[in-house]
Amino acid sequence: MVVEHVASDADITQAAALMADPTRAAMLTSLLDGRALAAGELARLAGVSAATASAHLARLLDGCLVTVVRQGRHRYYRLTGHEVAHALESLARISPRPAVRSLKGARQARLLREARTCYDHLAGQAGVELLDRLVGGKCLVEAADGYEVGEKGERILAELGVDLAAVRGARRRFAIPCLDWTERRPHLGGALGAALTERLMERGWFERGTTRRALTLTEHGRSGMTAL
C-alpha cells in the first residue's frame, strides 16, 4: 500500500498532463468560449505545424477533453463540456494574481457570446438572430444544400453591397447553417455568410472588440437588423 486515492490521482494526472503542454493549452483556451474550431485554425492559433496539431488534437480527443465534428473536409473541434472549461479556468486562477482577471474574463465571455466572428462569419446571439430574420423574412429559403436566396433576399443583399455573383463563384459552399456553440442554434456560414459579414462590418453594423474575434453590435447595426 503506497498511494491512497489511486483512482483520483490517475484522473488528475491525465487531465492535467493534457493541459500542461503550451500548445494544447493554447488550443484549449481558444476553445474556451464554446466555439468549434477547425484543426487548421487551431494549428495556426497555437503556432505549430498541421502534423503537430493533429497529434495534440488526437490526444485531447483520447482524453475526452474535446469532441470533433466532421463537416466536409474540415474537422471542427470543441470542448467536451463545461467541466473542462471550468477546470481550465480554475487552473488559470491559481498562482500569482488573484480574482481580478476572473472578472475581466467573465465580461469578455459575455461579450463573445453576444457577437463574434466564427472563423470568417458572424456568430453569437447576433449571428443567430440575423439568420432567424433572413429566414423568417423569406430572404433565405432552406434548400437541399443549405440555403438559397429568395427574391426579397436578392434585393436586400444587393442593398447591403453583397455581390451575389461573386459569392456563387467562390470555391466554397454557398450558404449553410453553422451550428452556433454558445447559442446551440445555427447561424449563417459558407461563402454568403462570410461575404455578408464582411459587408456588415464595412457598413459599421459591428465594431471589433479587444479580442479581435469579439464584436459589438452598434446602434446602426441594431436598427438595420430590426429592419430586415
Add this chain to the structure above:
Amino acid sequence: MVVEHVASDADITQAAALMADPTRAAMLTSLLDGRALAAGELARLAGVSAATASAHLARLLDGCLVTVVRQGRHRYYRLTGHEVAHALESLARISPRPAVRSLKGARQARLLREARTCYDHLAGQAGVELLDRLVGGKCLVEAADGYEVGEKGERILAELGVDLAAVRGARRRFAIPCLDWTERRPHLGGALGAALTERLMERGWFERGTTRRALTLTEHGRSGMTAL
C-alpha cells in the same frame, strides 16, 4: 501574432504541469483535506525516495501550490489555498465518470474533518476538542516548551492507560500544540499526543474509517470525552 490569451496560457500550463506528475498528484491529493504533512510523510505516501520527494516539493513550492512551515527538524507542507484544492477537484471531475464520485468525496472530506490522525496523533474537530478539554480541565497546563501535565492530568492519563514515564523517555518533544489545518486551532501533538491517541484507539473511543486516517468518534468515545 500567434497565440491569444498568452498570459492565461502560461498560468495554466505551469499549474497543470505541476499536477500532471503522478508523484506530485499523490502528494497534492494527500494534502487535499487541508492538513499539513511532513516531507517524509509525503515521500512515503507517494512511494518515492526522500530525495525525489524533496525535488517535487521544491517545485510545488516554487509554483505556489504549497507552502511550508518549519517545525523542529520537520518541514510541514500544506496546500496554498482553496483555489488549489478547487483546481484539483475540478480536474478529478473531468474524464470518464461524472458526479458520483464527487458526492463520495464530499462525504469523505466531512468525515476527515470530524476526526482523523495527523501522522500518529488525533486531529480534526475531535482532536481540537480533546485538547480544549484537557487544557480547560487543567489536566494540561501551558509550559515554555508546549504543555506540562497537571496533578489531575496525571490521574486521568493513568486511568486511560498512558505510561507517562515511558512517554517522557521518548526521543521526541513531550507535548506540543500542533496546528490543526482544518480547524485552524491546535490539537495535541508530540509523544504524549501519539501515546494518548494510541490508548484511546485501544479503548474504542475511535474506529478507523475507510481511508485509514479517517476516524469516527464512537458513543463510548463521546461519553469519555465529555467526562474529561
Add this chain to the structure above:
DNA sequence: GCCATGGTTCGCCTCACGACGAAGCATGGA
C-alpha cells in the same frame, strides 16, 4: 478523372523531466 486543400500517419531527432544513491546541512536529544 484530376487537382487543390485539409488532416492524419510515419519516422526521426532532441531535450527536459523524473528517478535514485551518496554526500552535505540543519536540528534536537543525551
Add this chain to the structure above:
DNA sequence: TCCATGCTTCGTCGTGAGGCGAACCATGGC
C-alpha cells in the same frame, strides 16, 4: 560535544514527450 534523524543538494542515467517534414488518405470543385 557527539550522534541520530529529517530533509536537501549533487551527479548520473534512462525514458518519454514534443517538434518537424514527407508521405499518405479524404473531400469537394471543375
